[in-house]
Amino acid sequence: MNTPPDQSPFVVSFDWLKSRIGETGIKIVDASWYLPAQKRDGATEFAASRIPGAVFFNQDKIVAPDSDLPHTIAAEADFARAAGELGLSETDTIVVYDGPGMFTAPRVWWLLRTFGAGNTYVLDGGFDAWKAQGLPVETGTPATPSPARFNAMLNRQAVTGFDQMVSIVESRSSQIADARGPGRFTGVEPEPREGMRSGHMPGARNVPFSVLSEAGKLKPLKKLRLTLEAAGLDLDKPVVTTCGSGVTAAVITLALQSVGHRDNTLYDGSWSEWGGRDDTPVVTGEA
Template sequence: MSLINNTPIVSVDWLQANLEHKNLVILDCTIPKVTDKSKTSNSNEKIQIKGTIFFDIKNTFSDVTAPFPNTILSSKEFEEKVQALGINKDSIIVCYDDLGIYSSPRVWWMFQLMGFTNIAVLDGGFPMWLENRFPTEKQKNNTPTKGDFKVDYQPEKVKFTEDVLKAIEDKETIIADARSKGRFNCTEPEPRSDVKGGHIPNSVSLPFSKIIKKGHLKSEEELRVIFNQINPKKKAFIFSCGTGITASVLALGADIAGYKNYAVYDGSWTEWGSTANLPIEK
Protein backbone atom coordinates (compact mmCIF):
# COMPACT_ATOMS: atom_id res chain seq x y z
CA MET A 1 0.00 0.00 0.00
CA SER A 2 1.39 3.37 -1.01
CA LEU A 3 2.02 6.01 1.62
CA ILE A 4 0.02 9.19 0.99
CA ASN A 5 0.92 12.57 2.43
CA ASN A 6 -1.61 15.40 2.42
CA THR A 7 0.63 18.24 3.58
CA PRO A 8 3.45 20.10 1.80
CA ILE A 9 5.72 19.86 4.83
CA VAL A 10 6.56 17.05 7.26
CA SER A 11 8.49 16.86 10.51
CA VAL A 12 11.65 14.87 11.15
CA ASP A 13 9.62 12.70 13.55
CA TRP A 14 7.22 11.82 10.73
CA LEU A 15 10.10 10.93 8.42
CA GLN A 16 11.83 8.84 11.06
CA ALA A 17 8.57 6.93 11.69
CA ASN A 18 8.18 6.18 7.96
CA LEU A 19 11.86 5.76 7.06
CA GLU A 20 11.55 2.11 6.00
CA HIS A 21 8.40 2.48 3.88
CA LYS A 22 8.97 0.87 0.50
CA ASN A 23 7.44 3.77 -1.48
CA LEU A 24 9.43 6.47 0.28
CA VAL A 25 12.03 8.44 -1.70
CA ILE A 26 14.25 10.91 0.18
CA LEU A 27 15.98 13.60 -1.87
CA ASP A 28 18.92 15.73 -0.76
CA CYS A 29 18.30 19.00 -2.65
CA THR A 30 21.18 21.02 -1.21
CA ILE A 31 22.80 23.82 -3.18
CA PRO A 32 25.10 26.54 -1.79
CA LYS A 33 23.73 30.06 -1.39
CA VAL A 34 24.96 32.40 -4.12
CA THR A 35 25.99 34.83 -1.37
CA ASP A 36 28.03 32.15 0.46
CA LYS A 37 31.65 32.36 -0.63
CA SER A 38 32.93 29.73 1.80
CA LYS A 39 34.36 26.50 0.49
CA THR A 40 32.10 23.50 0.53
CA SER A 41 33.21 20.39 2.38
CA ASN A 42 34.77 17.43 0.61
CA SER A 43 31.97 15.31 -0.88
CA ASN A 44 33.65 12.17 0.49
CA GLU A 45 32.99 13.46 4.00
CA LYS A 46 29.37 14.42 3.42
CA ILE A 47 26.72 12.53 5.33
CA GLN A 48 23.03 12.25 4.57
CA ILE A 49 19.76 10.86 5.87
CA LYS A 50 19.75 7.09 5.56
CA GLY A 51 18.59 5.99 2.10
CA THR A 52 18.86 9.43 0.49
CA ILE A 53 19.28 10.12 -3.24
CA PHE A 54 21.02 13.34 -4.30
CA PHE A 55 18.80 15.58 -6.45
CA ASP A 56 21.22 17.79 -8.40
CA ILE A 57 19.31 21.02 -9.01
CA LYS A 58 22.18 22.81 -10.71
CA ASN A 59 23.64 20.23 -13.09
CA THR A 60 20.88 17.73 -13.77
CA PHE A 61 17.53 19.39 -13.04
CA SER A 62 18.20 22.77 -14.63
CA ASP A 63 18.74 23.61 -18.29
CA VAL A 64 22.50 24.16 -18.27
CA THR A 65 22.36 25.55 -21.83
CA ALA A 66 20.03 28.38 -20.79
CA PRO A 67 21.41 31.91 -20.30
CA PHE A 68 20.14 32.17 -16.71
CA PRO A 69 20.74 29.94 -13.66
CA ASN A 70 18.22 27.31 -12.50
CA THR A 71 16.09 27.44 -15.64
CA ILE A 72 13.46 24.69 -15.57
CA LEU A 73 13.73 21.63 -17.78
CA SER A 74 11.17 20.65 -20.38
CA SER A 75 8.53 18.26 -19.04
CA LYS A 76 9.97 15.42 -21.14
CA GLU A 77 13.51 15.92 -19.79
CA PHE A 78 12.22 16.20 -16.24
CA GLU A 79 10.25 12.98 -16.56
CA GLU A 80 13.22 11.05 -17.94
CA LYS A 81 15.63 12.32 -15.29
CA VAL A 82 13.21 11.66 -12.45
CA GLN A 83 12.65 8.12 -13.74
CA ALA A 84 16.44 7.66 -13.73
CA LEU A 85 16.38 8.36 -9.98
CA GLY A 86 14.05 5.39 -9.50
CA ILE A 87 10.99 7.49 -8.71
CA ASN A 88 7.60 5.98 -9.49
CA LYS A 89 4.03 7.21 -9.90
CA ASP A 90 3.22 5.81 -6.45
CA SER A 91 6.33 7.14 -4.70
CA ILE A 92 6.10 9.53 -1.79
CA ILE A 93 8.93 12.05 -1.86
CA VAL A 94 10.48 13.95 1.03
CA CYS A 95 13.02 16.59 0.04
CA TYR A 96 15.47 18.34 2.34
CA ASP A 97 18.56 20.52 2.28
CA ASP A 98 21.54 21.17 4.53
CA LEU A 99 20.44 24.73 5.37
CA GLY A 100 17.09 23.90 6.95
CA ILE A 101 14.69 25.54 4.49
CA TYR A 102 16.43 26.93 1.42
CA SER A 103 16.63 24.93 -1.83
CA SER A 104 14.35 22.01 -0.98
CA PRO A 105 11.17 24.05 -1.66
CA ARG A 106 12.46 24.60 -5.21
CA VAL A 107 12.29 20.85 -5.77
CA TRP A 108 8.85 20.68 -4.12
CA TRP A 109 7.68 23.39 -6.55
CA MET A 110 9.24 21.63 -9.57
CA PHE A 111 7.20 18.54 -8.82
CA GLN A 112 4.04 20.67 -8.36
CA LEU A 113 4.75 22.15 -11.81
CA MET A 114 5.05 18.65 -13.21
CA GLY A 115 1.75 17.58 -11.65
CA PHE A 116 3.08 15.41 -8.82
CA THR A 117 1.76 16.32 -5.37
CA ASN A 118 2.75 13.39 -3.13
CA ILE A 119 5.83 15.31 -2.05
CA ALA A 120 6.77 17.27 1.07
CA VAL A 121 9.62 19.41 2.36
CA LEU A 122 11.35 18.28 5.55
CA ASP A 123 10.79 21.04 8.10
CA GLY A 124 14.10 22.03 9.65
CA GLY A 125 15.95 20.02 7.03
CA PHE A 126 19.15 18.12 7.73
CA PRO A 127 20.15 20.26 10.76
CA MET A 128 16.98 19.18 12.59
CA TRP A 129 17.55 15.54 11.58
CA LEU A 130 21.05 15.72 13.06
CA GLU A 131 19.81 17.48 16.18
CA ASN A 132 17.51 14.53 16.84
CA ARG A 133 20.34 12.05 16.16
CA PHE A 134 18.29 10.15 13.61
CA PRO A 135 20.02 7.63 11.26
CA THR A 136 22.61 8.96 8.82
CA GLU A 137 25.09 7.44 6.39
CA LYS A 138 27.97 8.56 4.21
CA GLN A 139 26.81 9.96 0.89
CA LYS A 140 26.39 7.20 -1.69
CA ASN A 141 26.14 7.16 -5.46
CA ASN A 142 23.08 4.95 -5.73
CA THR A 143 22.12 3.41 -9.07
CA PRO A 144 18.39 2.79 -8.70
CA THR A 145 16.13 0.82 -11.03
CA LYS A 146 14.39 3.08 -13.54
CA GLY A 147 11.04 4.32 -12.24
CA ASP A 148 7.70 4.83 -14.00
CA PHE A 149 7.17 8.48 -12.94
CA LYS A 150 4.90 10.43 -15.30
CA VAL A 151 4.58 14.19 -15.78
CA ASP A 152 1.22 15.97 -15.82
CA TYR A 153 2.48 19.47 -16.63
CA GLN A 154 0.71 22.37 -14.86
CA PRO A 155 1.70 25.50 -16.85
CA GLU A 156 -0.12 27.88 -14.49
CA LYS A 157 2.55 27.20 -11.84
CA VAL A 158 5.33 29.00 -13.75
CA LYS A 159 5.61 32.48 -15.27
CA PHE A 160 8.06 33.99 -17.72
CA THR A 161 9.16 37.55 -18.43
CA GLU A 162 6.30 38.35 -20.81
CA ASP A 163 3.81 37.16 -18.18
CA VAL A 164 5.39 39.35 -15.50
CA LEU A 165 5.33 42.36 -17.82
CA LYS A 166 1.58 41.91 -18.21
CA ALA A 167 1.13 41.35 -14.48
CA ILE A 168 2.70 44.73 -13.63
CA GLU A 169 -0.51 46.42 -14.75
CA ASP A 170 -2.81 43.61 -13.64
CA LYS A 171 -4.67 44.66 -10.50
CA GLU A 172 -5.62 41.03 -9.86
CA THR A 173 -2.02 39.84 -9.43
CA ILE A 174 0.50 40.46 -6.64
CA ILE A 175 4.20 40.18 -7.54
CA ALA A 176 6.15 39.35 -4.38
CA ASP A 177 9.95 39.47 -4.26
CA ALA A 178 11.77 37.05 -1.91
CA ARG A 179 15.13 38.87 -1.98
CA SER A 180 16.31 40.97 0.95
CA LYS A 181 14.86 44.44 1.38
CA GLY A 182 18.31 45.86 0.64
CA ARG A 183 18.45 44.20 -2.76
CA PHE A 184 14.81 45.12 -3.44
CA ASN A 185 15.49 48.78 -2.63
CA CYS A 186 18.90 48.82 -4.36
CA THR A 187 20.75 49.66 -1.13
CA GLU A 188 22.67 46.35 -1.30
CA PRO A 189 24.55 45.15 -4.40
CA GLU A 190 23.35 42.13 -6.35
CA PRO A 191 25.59 39.07 -5.83
CA ARG A 192 25.99 38.85 -9.62
CA SER A 193 27.91 41.89 -10.85
CA ASP A 194 26.26 41.86 -14.30
CA VAL A 195 22.75 42.20 -12.85
CA LYS A 196 21.27 45.66 -12.24
CA GLY A 197 19.81 46.60 -8.85
CA GLY A 198 16.20 47.43 -8.04
CA HIS A 199 12.90 45.63 -8.38
CA ILE A 200 10.02 44.92 -10.73
CA PRO A 201 7.57 47.84 -10.83
CA ASN A 202 4.47 47.38 -8.64
CA SER A 203 6.05 44.42 -6.85
CA VAL A 204 6.15 44.08 -3.07
CA SER A 205 9.04 43.01 -0.87
CA LEU A 206 8.57 39.78 1.10
CA PRO A 207 12.03 38.44 2.03
CA PHE A 208 11.90 34.67 2.32
CA SER A 209 13.64 34.99 5.71
CA LYS A 210 10.46 36.60 7.05
CA ILE A 211 8.56 33.30 6.85
CA ILE A 212 11.34 31.20 8.43
CA LYS A 213 12.29 30.94 12.09
CA LYS A 214 15.38 29.02 13.22
CA GLY A 215 15.44 26.85 10.10
CA HIS A 216 11.72 26.03 10.22
CA LEU A 217 8.80 27.48 8.35
CA LYS A 218 6.63 29.56 10.63
CA SER A 219 3.30 28.10 11.73
CA GLU A 220 0.30 27.97 9.41
CA GLU A 221 -1.36 30.72 11.42
CA GLU A 222 1.71 32.96 11.27
CA LEU A 223 2.06 32.34 7.53
CA ARG A 224 -1.58 33.20 6.96
CA VAL A 225 -1.11 36.54 8.73
CA ILE A 226 2.02 37.38 6.70
CA PHE A 227 0.51 36.56 3.31
CA ASN A 228 -2.85 38.14 4.11
CA GLN A 229 -1.09 41.41 4.95
CA ILE A 230 0.10 41.79 1.36
CA ASN A 231 -2.75 39.95 -0.36
CA PRO A 232 -5.93 40.13 1.74
CA LYS A 233 -8.24 39.55 -1.24
CA LYS A 234 -6.53 36.28 -2.25
CA LYS A 235 -5.43 37.58 -5.65
CA ALA A 236 -3.04 35.57 -7.80
CA PHE A 237 0.58 35.57 -6.65
CA ILE A 238 3.73 35.63 -8.78
CA PHE A 239 6.84 34.96 -6.69
CA SER A 240 10.26 36.21 -7.77
CA CYS A 241 13.74 36.23 -6.20
CA GLY A 242 17.29 36.04 -7.57
CA THR A 243 17.12 32.87 -9.65
CA GLY A 244 13.87 31.15 -8.60
CA ILE A 245 15.18 29.32 -5.53
CA THR A 246 13.81 31.39 -2.65
CA ALA A 247 10.73 32.38 -4.67
CA SER A 248 9.86 28.71 -4.22
CA VAL A 249 10.14 29.15 -0.43
CA LEU A 250 7.40 31.79 -0.70
CA ALA A 251 5.36 29.42 -2.88
CA LEU A 252 5.58 26.75 -0.19
CA GLY A 253 4.60 29.22 2.52
CA ALA A 254 1.68 30.56 0.49
CA ASP A 255 0.42 27.04 -0.18
CA ILE A 256 0.43 26.23 3.53
CA ALA A 257 -1.33 29.55 4.21
CA GLY A 258 -4.17 28.49 1.91
CA TYR A 259 -3.22 30.27 -1.32
CA LYS A 260 -3.45 27.99 -4.38
CA ASN A 261 -3.34 30.54 -7.23
CA TYR A 262 0.42 31.16 -7.30
CA ALA A 263 3.32 30.81 -9.71
CA VAL A 264 7.10 31.21 -9.67
CA TYR A 265 8.85 33.55 -12.11
CA ASP A 266 11.45 31.16 -13.44
CA GLY A 267 14.05 33.70 -14.60
CA SER A 268 13.41 35.95 -11.59
CA TRP A 269 15.56 39.03 -10.97
CA THR A 270 18.66 37.63 -12.67
CA GLU A 271 16.76 37.60 -15.95
CA TRP A 272 14.84 40.81 -15.33
CA GLY A 273 17.87 42.78 -14.12
CA SER A 274 20.11 41.72 -17.00
CA THR A 275 17.62 42.09 -19.86
CA ALA A 276 17.57 45.35 -21.79
CA ASN A 277 14.49 47.59 -21.97
CA LEU A 278 12.62 46.12 -19.00
CA PRO A 279 11.23 48.63 -16.46
CA ILE A 280 13.00 48.81 -13.10
CA GLU A 281 12.13 50.67 -9.92
CA LYS A 282 14.68 51.53 -7.22
Protein backbone atom coordinates (compact mmCIF):
# COMPACT_ATOMS: atom_id res chain seq x y z
CA MET A 1 0.00 0.00 0.00
CA ASN A 2 1.62 3.24 -1.17
CA THR A 3 0.84 5.68 1.62
CA PRO A 4 1.64 9.38 1.04
CA PRO A 5 4.40 10.51 3.44
CA ASP A 6 2.12 12.74 5.54
CA GLN A 7 -0.88 10.40 5.64
CA SER A 8 -1.67 7.83 8.31
CA PRO A 9 -0.69 4.30 7.29
CA PHE A 10 -4.00 3.14 8.77
CA VAL A 11 -6.38 4.99 6.43
CA VAL A 12 -7.29 4.53 2.79
CA SER A 13 -8.68 7.02 0.29
CA PHE A 14 -11.90 6.95 -1.70
CA ASP A 15 -9.90 6.30 -4.88
CA TRP A 16 -8.07 3.37 -3.28
CA LEU A 17 -11.28 1.68 -2.18
CA LYS A 18 -13.29 2.47 -5.32
CA SER A 19 -10.71 0.66 -7.47
CA ARG A 20 -10.85 -2.45 -5.27
CA ILE A 21 -14.55 -2.97 -4.64
CA GLY A 22 -15.37 -6.61 -5.31
CA GLU A 23 -11.80 -7.88 -5.19
CA THR A 24 -11.21 -11.18 -3.41
CA GLY A 25 -9.93 -10.62 0.12
CA ILE A 26 -11.15 -7.01 0.33
CA LYS A 27 -13.95 -6.65 2.88
CA ILE A 28 -15.88 -3.47 3.64
CA VAL A 29 -17.54 -2.79 6.98
CA ASP A 30 -20.06 -0.08 7.88
CA ALA A 31 -19.46 0.75 11.54
CA SER A 32 -21.82 3.72 11.79
CA TRP A 33 -23.17 4.37 15.29
CA TYR A 34 -24.77 7.53 16.64
CA LEU A 35 -25.70 9.21 19.91
CA PRO A 36 -29.45 9.75 20.46
CA ALA A 37 -29.06 13.52 20.02
CA GLN A 38 -27.80 12.98 16.46
CA LYS A 39 -31.16 11.47 15.46
CA ARG A 40 -29.55 9.00 13.07
CA ASP A 41 -29.62 5.21 13.11
CA GLY A 42 -26.72 3.32 11.61
CA ALA A 43 -28.57 0.07 10.94
CA THR A 44 -31.49 1.83 9.26
CA GLU A 45 -29.20 3.90 7.05
CA PHE A 46 -27.18 0.82 6.11
CA ALA A 47 -30.34 -1.01 5.08
CA ALA A 48 -31.16 1.89 2.74
CA SER A 49 -27.74 2.39 1.14
CA ARG A 50 -24.13 1.35 1.55
CA ILE A 51 -20.82 1.00 -0.23
CA PRO A 52 -21.24 -2.02 -2.54
CA GLY A 53 -20.57 -5.27 -0.74
CA ALA A 54 -20.39 -3.74 2.73
CA VAL A 55 -21.60 -5.52 5.86
CA PHE A 56 -22.91 -3.83 9.00
CA PHE A 57 -21.03 -4.12 12.29
CA ASN A 58 -23.56 -3.41 15.05
CA GLN A 59 -21.57 -1.79 17.84
CA ASP A 60 -24.45 -2.19 20.30
CA LYS A 61 -24.71 -5.95 19.75
CA ILE A 62 -21.17 -7.22 19.19
CA VAL A 63 -20.29 -6.70 22.83
CA ALA A 64 -20.00 -8.69 26.05
CA PRO A 65 -23.60 -9.86 26.67
CA ASP A 66 -23.24 -10.05 30.45
CA SER A 67 -21.91 -6.48 30.93
CA ASP A 68 -24.09 -3.64 32.18
CA LEU A 69 -21.91 -1.20 30.23
CA PRO A 70 -22.86 -0.32 26.63
CA HIS A 71 -19.78 -1.32 24.64
CA THR A 72 -17.71 -3.78 26.65
CA ILE A 73 -15.36 -5.72 24.41
CA ALA A 74 -16.64 -9.22 23.61
CA ALA A 75 -14.92 -12.47 24.53
CA GLU A 76 -12.71 -14.05 21.85
CA ALA A 77 -15.21 -16.76 20.95
CA ASP A 78 -18.12 -14.33 20.73
CA PHE A 79 -16.19 -11.87 18.60
CA ALA A 80 -14.92 -14.65 16.34
CA ARG A 81 -18.46 -15.90 15.78
CA ALA A 82 -19.86 -12.42 15.09
CA ALA A 83 -17.04 -11.46 12.72
CA GLY A 84 -17.32 -14.81 10.91
CA GLU A 85 -21.05 -14.33 10.46
CA LEU A 86 -20.23 -11.03 8.74
CA GLY A 87 -17.99 -12.91 6.32
CA LEU A 88 -14.79 -11.56 7.84
CA SER A 89 -11.50 -13.40 8.30
CA GLU A 90 -8.52 -12.12 10.22
CA THR A 91 -6.46 -12.51 7.05
CA ASP A 92 -8.68 -10.21 4.96
CA THR A 93 -7.88 -6.63 4.06
CA ILE A 94 -10.74 -4.87 5.84
CA VAL A 95 -11.85 -1.26 5.30
CA VAL A 96 -14.12 0.24 7.95
CA TYR A 97 -16.23 3.35 7.44
CA ASP A 98 -18.90 5.42 9.19
CA GLY A 99 -21.27 8.19 8.07
CA PRO A 100 -19.45 11.46 8.87
CA GLY A 101 -15.92 10.01 8.87
CA MET A 102 -13.52 9.60 11.81
CA PHE A 103 -16.31 9.16 14.32
CA THR A 104 -17.13 5.53 15.11
CA ALA A 105 -15.23 3.59 12.42
CA PRO A 106 -11.95 3.81 14.40
CA ARG A 107 -13.54 1.77 17.22
CA VAL A 108 -14.19 -1.16 14.89
CA TRP A 109 -10.75 -0.64 13.29
CA TRP A 110 -9.31 -0.98 16.79
CA LEU A 111 -11.46 -3.98 17.68
CA LEU A 112 -10.58 -5.90 14.53
CA ARG A 113 -6.87 -5.21 14.92
CA THR A 114 -6.98 -6.00 18.64
CA PHE A 115 -8.51 -9.39 17.80
CA GLY A 116 -5.86 -10.14 15.18
CA ALA A 117 -7.00 -8.64 11.85
CA GLY A 118 -3.81 -6.73 11.17
CA ASN A 119 -4.77 -5.52 7.70
CA THR A 120 -7.66 -3.34 8.84
CA TYR A 121 -7.98 0.30 7.75
CA VAL A 122 -10.35 3.25 8.12
CA LEU A 123 -11.90 4.91 5.07
CA ASP A 124 -10.79 8.54 5.06
CA GLY A 125 -13.78 10.81 4.53
CA GLY A 126 -16.85 8.80 5.51
CA PHE A 127 -19.91 7.56 3.64
CA ASP A 128 -21.73 10.91 3.67
CA ALA A 129 -18.95 12.42 1.57
CA TRP A 130 -18.68 9.25 -0.53
CA LYS A 131 -22.32 9.63 -1.56
CA ALA A 132 -21.98 13.38 -2.09
CA GLN A 133 -19.16 12.73 -4.56
CA GLY A 134 -21.33 10.36 -6.60
CA LEU A 135 -19.24 7.27 -5.86
CA PRO A 136 -20.75 3.78 -6.15
CA VAL A 137 -23.64 3.09 -3.78
CA GLU A 138 -25.64 -0.09 -3.31
CA THR A 139 -29.32 0.13 -2.39
CA GLY A 140 -32.06 -2.37 -1.66
CA THR A 141 -31.94 -5.27 0.75
CA PRO A 142 -28.33 -6.03 1.77
CA ALA A 143 -27.05 -9.44 0.74
CA THR A 144 -26.52 -12.04 3.45
CA PRO A 145 -22.76 -12.41 3.98
CA SER A 146 -21.12 -15.72 3.19
CA PRO A 147 -19.90 -17.07 6.54
CA ALA A 148 -16.15 -17.11 7.12
CA ARG A 149 -13.78 -18.28 9.81
CA PHE A 150 -12.30 -15.52 11.97
CA ASN A 151 -9.55 -16.75 14.28
CA ALA A 152 -9.72 -14.26 17.13
CA MET A 153 -6.79 -13.75 19.44
CA LEU A 154 -7.28 -10.81 21.79
CA ASN A 155 -4.28 -8.60 22.40
CA ARG A 156 -4.98 -7.98 26.07
CA GLN A 157 -2.17 -5.44 26.29
CA ALA A 158 -4.25 -3.10 24.11
CA VAL A 159 -7.10 -2.93 26.62
CA THR A 160 -7.20 -1.26 30.04
CA GLY A 161 -9.71 -2.52 32.61
CA PHE A 162 -11.19 -0.78 35.64
CA ASP A 163 -8.64 -1.94 38.22
CA GLN A 164 -5.79 -0.89 35.93
CA MET A 165 -7.46 2.48 35.42
CA VAL A 166 -7.71 3.04 39.16
CA SER A 167 -3.99 2.32 39.45
CA ILE A 168 -3.16 4.67 36.56
CA VAL A 169 -5.16 7.52 38.11
CA GLU A 170 -3.50 7.00 41.49
CA SER A 171 0.05 6.56 40.23
CA ARG A 172 -0.06 8.80 37.15
CA SER A 173 1.88 6.02 35.40
CA SER A 174 0.20 6.81 32.10
CA GLN A 175 -1.25 9.92 30.53
CA ILE A 176 -5.05 9.91 30.15
CA ALA A 177 -6.51 11.28 26.91
CA ASP A 178 -10.28 11.89 27.02
CA ALA A 179 -12.07 12.14 23.65
CA ARG A 180 -15.32 13.69 24.93
CA GLY A 181 -16.21 17.28 24.16
CA PRO A 182 -14.97 20.10 26.43
CA GLY A 183 -18.38 20.63 28.04
CA ARG A 184 -18.67 17.06 29.25
CA PHE A 185 -14.99 16.93 30.20
CA THR A 186 -15.19 20.03 32.40
CA GLY A 187 -18.59 19.10 33.81
CA VAL A 188 -20.37 22.14 32.35
CA GLU A 189 -22.60 19.92 30.20
CA PRO A 190 -24.46 16.88 31.56
CA GLU A 191 -23.64 13.40 30.38
CA PRO A 192 -26.08 11.96 27.80
CA ARG A 193 -26.57 8.88 29.96
CA GLU A 194 -29.00 9.59 32.78
CA GLY A 195 -27.70 9.62 36.34
CA MET A 196 -24.03 9.80 35.40
CA ARG A 197 -21.69 12.33 36.95
CA SER A 198 -19.99 14.91 34.74
CA GLY A 199 -16.31 15.79 34.78
CA HIS A 200 -13.13 13.81 34.19
CA MET A 201 -10.56 11.60 35.85
CA PRO A 202 -7.84 13.34 37.86
CA GLY A 203 -4.90 14.16 35.61
CA ALA A 204 -6.77 13.59 32.34
CA ARG A 205 -6.18 15.70 29.25
CA ASN A 206 -9.01 16.66 26.95
CA VAL A 207 -8.46 15.61 23.32
CA PRO A 208 -11.91 15.93 21.70
CA PHE A 209 -12.06 13.39 18.90
CA SER A 210 -13.36 16.07 16.53
CA VAL A 211 -10.08 18.05 16.65
CA LEU A 212 -8.19 15.14 15.09
CA SER A 213 -9.93 15.30 11.73
CA GLU A 214 -10.91 17.81 9.06
CA ALA A 215 -13.99 17.22 6.86
CA GLY A 216 -14.16 13.60 7.99
CA LYS A 217 -10.51 12.90 7.17
CA LEU A 218 -7.77 12.27 9.68
CA LYS A 219 -5.42 15.25 9.82
CA PRO A 220 -2.05 14.96 8.06
CA LEU A 221 0.61 13.53 10.36
CA LYS A 222 2.37 16.83 11.14
CA LYS A 223 -0.92 18.49 12.11
CA LEU A 224 -1.95 15.41 14.04
CA ARG A 225 1.21 15.44 16.10
CA LEU A 226 0.86 19.16 16.81
CA THR A 227 -2.77 18.69 17.86
CA LEU A 228 -1.93 15.88 20.25
CA GLU A 229 0.96 17.83 21.76
CA ALA A 230 -1.15 20.99 22.04
CA ALA A 231 -3.59 19.01 24.18
CA GLY A 232 -0.75 18.36 26.62
CA LEU A 233 0.32 14.86 25.62
CA ASP A 234 3.96 13.85 25.71
CA LEU A 235 4.29 11.45 22.79
CA ASP A 236 7.34 9.83 24.35
CA LYS A 237 5.27 8.55 27.29
CA PRO A 238 2.42 6.02 27.72
CA VAL A 239 -1.17 7.06 26.99
CA VAL A 240 -4.51 5.49 27.85
CA THR A 241 -7.47 6.70 25.80
CA THR A 242 -11.03 7.08 27.08
CA CYS A 243 -14.37 8.67 26.14
CA GLY A 244 -18.04 8.12 26.96
CA SER A 245 -18.34 4.40 26.29
CA GLY A 246 -15.11 3.40 24.55
CA VAL A 247 -16.10 4.29 20.98
CA THR A 248 -14.56 7.69 20.15
CA ALA A 249 -11.54 6.95 22.39
CA ALA A 250 -10.40 4.89 19.40
CA VAL A 251 -10.11 8.06 17.31
CA ILE A 252 -7.31 9.16 19.65
CA THR A 253 -5.85 5.65 19.49
CA LEU A 254 -5.85 5.86 15.69
CA ALA A 255 -4.19 9.28 15.84
CA LEU A 256 -1.52 8.07 18.27
CA GLN A 257 -0.77 4.95 16.25
CA SER A 258 -0.62 7.05 13.08
CA VAL A 259 2.16 9.27 14.41
CA GLY A 260 4.14 6.25 15.55
CA HIS A 261 3.10 6.13 19.22
CA ARG A 262 2.80 2.49 20.28
CA ASP A 263 2.66 2.58 24.09
CA ASN A 264 -1.08 3.20 24.29
CA THR A 265 -4.16 1.34 25.48
CA LEU A 266 -7.90 1.97 25.41
CA TYR A 267 -9.95 2.07 28.61
CA ASP A 268 -12.87 -0.05 27.49
CA GLY A 269 -15.30 0.92 30.27
CA SER A 270 -14.53 4.62 29.79
CA TRP A 271 -16.78 7.23 31.42
CA SER A 272 -19.81 4.91 31.40
CA GLU A 273 -17.97 2.88 34.00
CA TRP A 274 -15.92 5.55 35.80
CA GLY A 275 -18.61 8.23 35.94
CA GLY A 276 -21.35 5.70 36.63
CA ARG A 277 -19.81 4.62 39.92
CA ASP A 278 -19.89 6.50 43.22
CA ASP A 279 -16.47 5.39 44.46
CA THR A 280 -14.25 6.95 41.78
CA PRO A 281 -12.65 10.42 41.94
CA VAL A 282 -14.09 12.97 39.53
CA VAL A 283 -12.70 16.41 38.74
CA THR A 284 -14.62 19.29 37.20
CA GLY A 285 -13.21 22.36 35.45
CA GLU A 286 -10.15 22.47 33.24
CA ALA A 287 -7.46 19.81 33.54
